[in-house]
Amino acid sequence: MCGIAGVMTVDGSAPSAATLDALQSALAHRGPDGCGRHLGSDGSGVAMVQTRLAIIDLVTGDQPLYAGTGDVPVALVANGEIYNYVELRAAMGETRFATQSDCEPPLHLYLTHGLDFASHLRGMYAIAIHDPEGKRLVLARDPFGIKPLYYAETEAGTAFASEPQALLAAGLATPDLSETARDQLLQLQFTTGRETPFAGIHRVLPGETVVVEGGRITERRRLAALPDEGPRSDDRDRALQVLDEALTDSVAVHQRSDVPYGMFLSGGIDSSVVLAMMARLNERPVRAFTAGFSGTGVPDERDHARTVAHATGADHEEVEFGEDDFWHLLPDIAAAMDDPSADYAVLPTYKLAAAARAAGLKVVLTGEGGDELFAGYGRYRRATRARLLGGRPMRGRGIFDGLDVLRRQPAAWRAGIAAAETAAVRPGRTALQVLQAVDCADWLPNDLLTKLDRCLMAHGVEGRVPFLDPRVAEVAFRLPDRLKAGRGAGKLLLRHWLATALPAARPFDRKRGFTVPVAEWVGRRGRTLGPLVAAQPGVAEACRPGAVEALFADARDRAGKAAWTLLFFALWHRARILGRPPAGDVFETLATGP
Numbered sequence: 001m002c003g004i005a006g007v008m009t010v011d012g013s014a015p016s017a018a019t020l021d022a023l024q025s026a027l028a029h030r031g032p033d034g035c036g037r038h039l040g041s042d043g044s045g046v047a048m049v050q051t052r053l054a055i056i057d058l059v060t061g062d063q064p065l066y067a068g069t070g071d072v073p074v075a076l077v078a079n080g081e082i083y084n085y086v087e088l089r090a091a092m093g094e095t096r097f098a099t100q101s102d103c104e105p106p107l108h109l110y111l112t113h114g115l116d117f118a119s120h121l122r123g124m125y126a127i128a129i130h131d132p133e134g135k136r137l138v139l140a141r142d143p144f145g146i147k148p149l150y151y152a153e154t155e156a157g158t159a160f161a162s163e164p165q166a167l168l169a170a171g172l173a174t175p176d177l178s179e180t181a182r183d184q185l186l187q188l189q190f191t192t193g194r195e196t197p198f199a200g201i202h203r204v205l206p207g208e209t210v211v212v213e214g215g216r217i218t219e220r221r222r223l224a225a226l227p228d229e230g231p232r233s234d235d236r237d238r239a240l241q242v243l244d245e246a247l248t249d250s251v252a253v254h255q256r257s258d259v260p261y262g263m264f265l266s267g268g269i270d271s272s273v274v275l276a277m278m279a280r281l282n283e284r285p286v287r288a289f290t291a292g293f294s295g296t297g298v299p300d301e302r303d304h305a306r307t308v309a310h311a312t313g314a315d316h317e318e319v320e321f322g323e324d325d326f327w328h329l330l331p332d333i334a335a336a337m338d339d340p341s342a343d344y345a346v347l348p349t350y351k352l353a354a355a356a357r358a359a360g361l362k363v364v365l366t367g368e369g370g371d372e373l374f375a376g377y378g379r380y381r382r383a384t385r386a387r388l389l390g391g392r393p394m395r396g397r398g399i400f401d402g403l404d405v406l407r408r409q410p411a412a413w414r415a416g417i418a419a420a421e422t423a424a425v426r427p428g429r430t431a432l433q434v435l436q437a438v439d440c441a442d443w444l445p446n447d448l449l450t451k452l453d454r455c456l457m458a459h460g461v462e463g464r465v466p467f468l469d470p471r472v473a474e475v476a477f478r479l480p481d482r483l484k485a486g487r488g489a490g491k492l493l494l495r496h497w498l499a500t501a502l503p504a505a506r507p508f509d510r511k512r513g514f515t516v517p518v519a520e521w522v523g524r525r526g527r528t529l530g531p532l533v534a535a536q537p538g539v540a541e542a543c544r545p546g547a548v549e550a551l552f553a554d555a556r557d558r559a560g561k562a563a564w565t566l567l568f569f570a571l572w573h574r575a576r577i578l579g580r581p582p583a584g585d586v587f588e589t590l591a592t593g594p
Contacts, residue, residue, distance in 0.1 A: 002052050002063070002079045003027030003457075004128055004149075005161035006038075007172070008137045009045030010215035019170050024049045026166035030079070030457045038064040038075045042132035045157060045215060050077040053460055055362060056085075056258050061101035067108055072132040074111060078103040079162050080125030080147045081464070083253040088120065102256075103127075110138070118209055119223060122253070122470060126162060126204070137212040143225035144369070144468045145206030145445030148339065148453055152201050157215035163454075164201045165338040165576065173201050175577045182542065182569075183410035187398030189342040189565055190447035192416025196339055198576075203339075206445050226437055226473060230428030231480045239483055239493055240500075242475050247497075250469040251277040254365055261363035261464075262287030264352055265309060265316070266514060267301035269376070269491055269498060269507055270367030272308050274466060276502040278365065279312035288314040289355055289364070291321050291348035296517035304506075311504035319355045321348045326521050331582030331589040334571035336458045341447045342568040344516040349455040357459040364456070368448050369467035372439045373476035374491040375484035380435045394435055399562050405547040416442060432481045444468075519560025522567060526552035532590035533566055538573030 005023035007015040024035055031051025040046035050063045066073040082088070085102035088109070089095075095108050102123075109117035110129055115138065118127075124146035129138040139160055141149045151160040152173040159172040167173040181197035184190070194202050204210055207223035234242065251274065255261060263278060265271045265288040278286045288309050292302035302318050309316035326347065333350045334340075356364050371377050385391030395417050400406050417438065424437035449465070456463040466472065483493040495507040522529060530552030533539055539548060548566065555563040571589065574580050583592045 002050050002077075003030030003162040003166070004048065004050050004077045004079045004126060005159070005166050005170075006046065006048035006077070006128055006137070007157055007159045008212050008215045009157035010155070012043045012045040014039065014045060015047045019172070020047055020049050022170035023161060023166050024051060026169040027051045027162055029460065030162060032460045034062055036063045036077070038077065038130060040075075040130055040132060042072050042135070044130075044132065044135050044137075046130045046137055048075065048077045048128055048130060053362065053462060054259070055081065055462055056102045056256065057100040058258050060099040061103070063103065065099065065101065065104050065107050067098070067104070068111060068133075070133050074107060074132070075130045076103065076107040076110075076127065078106065078125055078127045079149075080123055080127070080142065081256075081462070082106060082121055082123040082125060083256060083469075084122035086256070115209055115211065115219075115221060124465070124468075128160060135213060139204055139210040139212070141204045141206060141208055143207035143223045143470070144440070144449070146449050146453075146465060146468060148450065149204040150196065150201055150339075151204060151210070153217065154200075158212045158217060160204075163338050164196055164198050167201055168198070168576075173198060175579060176200065177538070177573070177577050180412055182538075183413040184416065185340055185342065185569060186400055186406070186542065186565060187410055187413040188395065188417075189399065190443065190450075191340070192420065192442040192446060225440055226477050228426045228429075229478060230430060230433065232478045233480065234483075236483060236493070236496065239475075239479060240497055243493060243497055246469075246471045246475045247273065247277050247466070248281070250466040250472050251365070252281055254464045254466040254469070255281065257363050259362045260287070260360055261365065262289060262356060262359070262361045263365040264288075264349075264367075265290045265305050265314070266367065267305035267308060268367065268511065268514060269494055269505070270370030270467065272502060272505040272507070273370065273494060273498055274365050274367050275308065275312055275314060276498065276505070279314065280501075285313050285315040287359065287361060288316045289319060289352050290316065291319045291352050293321055293517055295322075296520055298515040298517045298520070301514070308502065308505050311502060317355060317359065319348070319352055321351050321516075323521050323524075325351060326518070327585045327587070330567075330586050331571050331575070331584070333455070334568055335575035335582055336454045337450070337572060338454070338576055339446070339450050340568070340572045340576075341451050342565045343447050343451050344518045344564060345514065346451050346455055347516050347518070349451060350458065353456045353459040353461045357461050361461065363462045363464060365464045365466060366452060367467065368452055368465045369444065370491065370494065372436055372444050373467055373473055374479075374494045375432055375436055375481075376490035377439075378490070380432055380490065381485055381488070383435055384431050394438065399558070399565055403551065403559065403562055405543050405551055405562065407542060407544055430481050432484065433477065436477065518564040519555055519557075522552065522563050523555040523560060526555045526563065528587070529567065532587065533570045536570040536574060536590065538577060539566060539570050
């Protein structure tokens with residue numbers, strides 16, 4: 001796991017050392033174990049930097065990696081893990097490898113297959129390749145978008161980086177806020193598609209391979225994360241067998257590491273499945289970390305997680321996230337989320353990452369993707385019901401709809417979701433599969449996975465997601481609808497698997513969804529907090545005078561969610577648009593002059 005960045009200029013001039021230094025410094029937290037730099041000598045104006053978090057091949061795995069028979073070798077920098085690197089090396093028996101790195105096989109695949117190299121990879125990755133002979137720079141991102149990659153096109157050329165803030169720090173883009181993206185963030189808590197909230201900074205889309213020649217993008221290709229086909233007709237027994245094989249295989253390869261690893265255990269179905277499989281595959285006790293909230297009105301999952309951990313013999317650590325943590329950590333968390341997601345799960349994730357790092361771990365496995373692939377969300381069941389039975393479209397209402405807080409009603413906040421809905425329709429797909437595909441297009445990469453990446457990488461920890469594996473996706477997405485959702489519950493097949501593999505998890509018990517008590521905390525100090533939030537330039541520009549104070553003064557139910565979203569936005573805007581770093585806790589930071 002690493003940070004990568006680079007530039008290809010239009011005129012072939014070499015990027016300045018100051019630019020490369022700024023990119024490297026901005027990504028240092030992603031790779032505290034070392035750094036590397038590639039300076040193209042072919043007159044193409046290419047330079048690349050990498051900061052390394054050493055996970056596999058601790059001795060010879062430094063980057064950039066080089067290979068090729070020409071006068072000037074092809075160079076690669078990468079952020080991620082290629083889980084099938086062992087199998088790829090075995091298949092390339094005649095190839096002479098210079099390292100034991102999991103990221104060297106993609107380089108040789110490129111030499112053999114050109115731009116189709118990524119179709120052979122199983123893993124999470126953002127890769128940059130400089131091909132001097134082809135006079136091109138190639139950028140590639142994994143199909144689920146687990147690892148981030150951004151780019152900016154300017155008059156001088158095209159630059160890329162693992163995080164937008166690196167492009168801003170190097171002066172390769174400016175912190176100009178896109179109003180369309182701002183409206184999406186406020187209404188959805190995340191943004192969609194290629195555009196980020198920074199005008200001029202774009203996402204390499206999940207599964208996309210981008211070709212840059214002469215400093216300009218000339219070609220795009222894309223790999224799909226999900227199969228196009230509709231459901232198979234498997235019965236439950238056969239489906240359970242196939243699922244067990246896929247989970248065993250995926251968790252096994254996701255544990256490939258030369259450093260200690262553990263997992264995040266929420267007590268829910270998905271993380272319990274990961275724990276059960278890790279316990280089966282490991283001789284030593286699994287290191288498991290659980291966050292909880294004491295003295296609040298939301299469910300605390302630690303008791304159940306403790307029971308599940310005890311049943312597997314896990315070495316279990318409980319992490320308290322309290323109200324003091326909320327006020328003191330939130331400014332740093334919002335700043336770390338440079339591509340913003342106002343998902344309240346950022347809060348415990350950030351502190352869990354700190355706990356894992358303090359325990360000496362560099363790798364954790366998590367349960368992200370289980371709900372999307374196995375249809376766990378209640379919104380899927382609501383959206384497939386008839387309106388007379390309470391059905392309603394998914395994300396049909398924005399967070400601020402009907403609250404009379406915004407200066408104007410956002411007109412296009414749902415355009416990205418609508419585009420994903422249209423793109424998700426395929427011959428043979430069921431309505432449920434279409435809803436799952438919509439979530440996998442934007443919600444998953446731009447909310448859940450961005451949250452995981454930024455919170456963990458802020459502490460130099462790598463997050464792995466074994467549900468988001470092509471073999472698991474092939475099994476899960478093509479399950480018959482009746483094995484996914486029904487009778488008021490989702491993830492039915494996963495629950496049946498867990499009932500046998502780890503009965504202590506009680507997978508068919510009715511459970512409340514994971515919640516963080518942000519509305520409760522905000523409500524307690526809303527009258528003090530409201531005027532501070534209202535005074536922030538980004539909030540004042542978007543919201544009506546007096547409306548923000550009133551919202552925070554009665555931050556309950558929907559108003560509480562809206563107040564939390566505005567608080568996050570205010571802190572993010574302050575750090576990433578205005579360029580003012582956190583200055584203490586929430587109140588101290590917001591009280592500091594703009």
